[in-house]
Amino acid sequence: MHWVVFLRAVNVGKANRCQPVQIAKELAKFGLVNIGAVGTFVVREDVSESVLRNAIAKKLPFKCEIMICPARDIMNLASKDPFSQQPSGPDITRFVNVLHKRPRALPSLPLSLPSDDDWLLKIIAIQDRFVLGLYRRQMKAISYLGKIEKLLGVPATTRSWNTIGRIAKILEENR
8 A cells, every 4th residue: 555654743943853855765665755854755665554654663763653644545635625715825824734543523613723803723624634724824823733733632743735735746646
């Protein structure tokens, strides 16, 4: 099976530093394609999830959450346009939180923080292990991303919708 791997809290500030490009080279037998600097990989070869997880964990000089999703789940997510009815512009980032597992309880949606009238972060949908939302490009908005984990009770890592698009394009090329 083909996979997409998301590492949590890698290369943010001065903590949990690693070289995703080097990890991809060292795990070339799995067909890893590195996407960016924060630990996102497309896995193009058939490998079991447990073998993949162990191989990546051995390459990291620290412990971190490793979220591994079937490639088909990312393709399914990317095939829809969940942001079509949402505001856009240079001051708004569309994002996906990849959860370690599906949350037990879901909040009412849409959920706007700090408020509906003056939101900095808005969750518009939760599809299985994926939280889709928007945040305004303001420093205060970043603190609200961390609140998603607490709200859902599940570790999460954030990627932009553009990154999901790049992943989907690579997966499509390898079909």
